[in-house]
Amino acid sequence: MNPKRRQELQEQLSAYLDGELAPEERQEVEAFLAEDAQGRALLDELQATVNMVQSMSRAKASADLMEDIRAKMERRALLDEVEPTESSMPRSYRFSGRLMAAAAVIVFSFVAAYIMRSITDRDTQPDSMRDQYVLQDEEGDKVRETRDVDELAKEVEILAEQDQPTAGVPPMKARGMPTEMRTELKMEKGGEYYISNDVTNSDVQLKRMPSAAPPPGRHKAGGKIEGEPAIDREAGFKPVDELKTKGEAVKESRQEPEAIKKDVAKVPLPKRRSDLSAAVGRQLKEAAAEIESLGVDLTKFSPADLDAISLTITSKPAYAGSRYGTTITGDKSIPPSRSPGQLYNYQHTVFFGGLKTSTQPTSAPATASSPTIPLNAPGKQPNN
Amino acid sequence: MAKETTASAVANAISIDEAMLVEQAKTGDMGAFGRLVSKYQDRVLNVCWRMAGNMDDAQDLAQEAFLHALESIQSFQHKAGFYTWLYRIAVNLSITHRRKSARQVKLSLHGRDGQWGDDCQEVKPVGRVSNEKTDPAAKLSARETERLVMEGLEQLDEEQRAIIVLKDVESLDYQQIAEILEVPVGTVKSRLHRARMALRERLKPIVSLEE
Numbered sequence: 336m337n338p339k340r341r342q343e344l345q346e347q348l349s350a351y352l353d354g355e356l357a358p359e360e361r362q363e364v365e366a367f368l369a370e371d372a373q374g375r376a377l378l379d380e381l382q383a384t385v386n387m388v389q390s391m392s393r394a395k396a397s398a399d400l401m402e403d404i405r406a407k408m409e410r411r412a413l414l415d416e417v418e419p420t421e422s423s424m425p426r427s428y429r430f431s432g433r434l435m436a437a438a439a440v441i442v443f444s445f446v447a448a449y450i451m452r453s454i455t456d457r458d459t460q461p462d463s464m465r466d467q468y469v470l471q472d473e474e475g476d477k478v479r480e481t482r483d484v485d486e487l488a489k490e491v492e493i494l495a496e497q498d499q500p501t502a503g504v505p506p507m508k509a510r511g512m513p514t515e516m517r518t519e520l521k522m523e524k525g526g527e528y529y530i531s532n533d534v535t536n537s538d539v540q541l542k543r544m545p546s547a548a549p550p551p552g553r554h555k556a557g558g559k560i561e562g563e564p565a566i567d568r569e570a571g572f573k574p575v576d577e578l579k580t581k582g583e584a585v586k587e588s589r590q591e592p593e594a595i596k597k598d599v600a601k602v603p604l605p606k607r608r609s610d611l612s613a614a615v616g617r618q619l620k621e622a623a624a625e626i627e628s629l630g631v632d633l634t635k636f637s638p639a640d641l642d643a644i645s646l647t648i649t650s651k652p653a654y655a656g657s658r659y660g661t662t663i664t665g666d667k668s669i670p671p672s673r674s675p676g677q678l679y680n681y682q683h684t685v686f687f688g689g690l691k692t693s694t695q696p697t698s699a700p701a702t703a704s705s706p707t708i709p710l711n712a713p714g715k716q717p718n719n
Numbered sequence: 720m721a722k723e724t725t726a727s728a729v730a731n732a733i734s735i736d737e738a739m740l741v742e743q744a745k746t747g748d749m750g751a752f753g754r755l756v757s758k759y760q761d762r763v764l765n766v767c768w769r770m771a772g773n774m775d776d777a778q779d780l781a782q783e784a785f786l787h788a789l790e791s792i793q794s795f796q797h798k799a800g801f802y803t804w805l806y807r808i809a810v811n812l813s814i815t816h817r818r819k820s821a822r823q824v825k826l827s828l829h830g831r832d833g834q835w836g837d838d839c840q841e842v843k844p845v846g847r848v849s850n851e852k853t854d855p856a857a858k859l860s861a862r863e864t865e866r867l868v869m870e871g872l873e874q875l876d877e878e879q880r881a882i883i884v885l886k887d888v889e890s891l892d893y894q895q896i897a898e899i900l901e902v903p904v905g906t907v908k909s910r911l912h913r914a915r916m917a918l919r920e921r922l923k924p925i926v927s928l929e930e
Binding site (some may be wrong): 346348349350353355380381383384385388389390391392393394395396397400401403404405407408418630 | 749753756760761763764765767770774777778781782785787790844861864865868869872883886887888890892893908909911912915916918919922923925926
């Protein structure tokens with residue numbers, strides 16, 4: 336047999352082992368093997384090689400693989416690592432990530448706005464600030480949507496239908512999204528405030544915002560500002576209706592949808608979670624500034640009250656099995672002992688994909704003179 | 720004959736079921752996509768494992784392959800089987816990953832002189848070393864063999880490695896491999912033989928022990 340033909344037949348040996356030769360080719364190879372010892376040795380070595388590869392162990396994928404995929408998809412949608420397009424991604428995914436981010440902003444906006452309102456409007460029964468919200472697109476200031484809460488609820492219901500836990504698919508683990516995001520705003524005695532963000536189980540970097548000293552002349556609430564003389568808090572007092580402050584502007588704006596838009600819709604829809612965090616920080620800072628601007632008004636509190644205004648926002652997956660949902664819980668409190676006239680403990684929970692958008696007071700009135708003011712006051716209708 | 724008909728009917732039913740799942744997944748039905756993932760996750764993971772050489776990268780690659788499939792599922796036209804398309808994604812991602820990891824230190828079966836090297840001696844099972852003189856035909860442990868085979872695979876180029884993984888790890892036939900790699904069947908045949916010859920050379924020391 337000439338060397339070239341021999342070489343050709345040797346090159347058929349792998350296909351011969353795999354049973355991938357046509358019958359006539361197989362016969363030719365078998366005839367070659369019958370008379371060629373080197374050919375048979377090579378066949379044995381190839382067979383041994385194949386056997387070793389085939390005998391390698393096999394791995395079993397994690398039961399969480401699908402959940403990991405979902406979490407990664409959510410994170411990408413949120414972080415815009417992948418720019419979703421109409422043609423490349425299921426609608427539910429495209430929508431939910433952005434809506435979730437928007438929801439977070441909305442809730443934070445409500446909470447921040449509520450602080451302002453609760454400070455400025457505590458002598459009247461407050462209207463719901465949640466009766467309208469405005470989203471802005473991430474490109475700039477253009478208002479994208481303006482809907483009321485009922486419309487939002489319908490949208491949530493639609494999402495929820497798509498968000499039912501699927502049989503056989505294990506519940507979502509909060510991978511890729513924070514298991515807990517806690518944003519805290521505190522007003523301290525003397526008017527200083529600080530905002531801090533803590534995120535658990537997330538690769539998102541959130542920066543602690545530095546303490547900011549109040550501007551000179553602000554917070555004449557009896558708290559001593561270093562370098563300034565102690566202030567007689569009664570001397571700074573003015574009736575609410577005489578105030579010409581940003582706080583009052585907010586109060587007025589609640590009467591007009593356009594004004595609400597101006598005040599509530601300052602946070603653009605973030606493109607990235609870090610932007611969301613920064614936006615939340617900015618929003619809270621604005622809220623703090625508003626509070627600061629009401630320094631005169633704050634004289635109605637005992638100076639001791641100022642170390643007790645706190646806001647805590649916690650974000651968690653809405654429920655086990657939720658793909659998109661997040662529960663955002665806000666808690667703002669002024670301990671009864673520090674604020675005999677006011678008690679604003681409440682919890683604001685948004686179940687995204689969980690059919691529920693609600694705000695509930697969580698504390699009963701401490702005394703007859705310190706009523707709990709529910710956000711959804713019976714009989715109160717949206718002003719628009 | 721009846722057996723073949725039954726098998727064919729079952730295969731068709733599976734194919735139809737899979738096509739339905741794909742169509743449902745296209746509409747955003749994550750449950751349907753989840754069932755496709757469940758069906759193929761082990762196979763995709765094993766392809767990625769043997770291509771990447773380590774489980775950590777393999778898990779990332781498998782996840783990435785399914786994500787890519789989900790993102791691209793609108794473009795899937797049923798011209799090939801779903802698994803073919805999915806394998807293609809996984810193999811291509813793995814090849815890209817390997818190329819990017821070029822700086823990765825490759826372990827060698829051979830010493831500087833091309834002989835059985837020190838690095839291999841280090842991992843010889845203690846029992847084998849102690850018995851080697853009295854029992855030269857002592858077999859390597861299964862785990863040791865697997866490690867050496869993986870190292871042998873590491874030294875192949877990406878195309879050779881992919882074809883061995885698809886054939887000898889995943890037991891696909893030449894036609895299926897041709898569809899996944901988008902090459903003619905003849906190319907599969909010749910490339911696979913060259914790849915096995917190259918691996919045989921690298922595994923020669925243990926091939927002779929195993930025989």
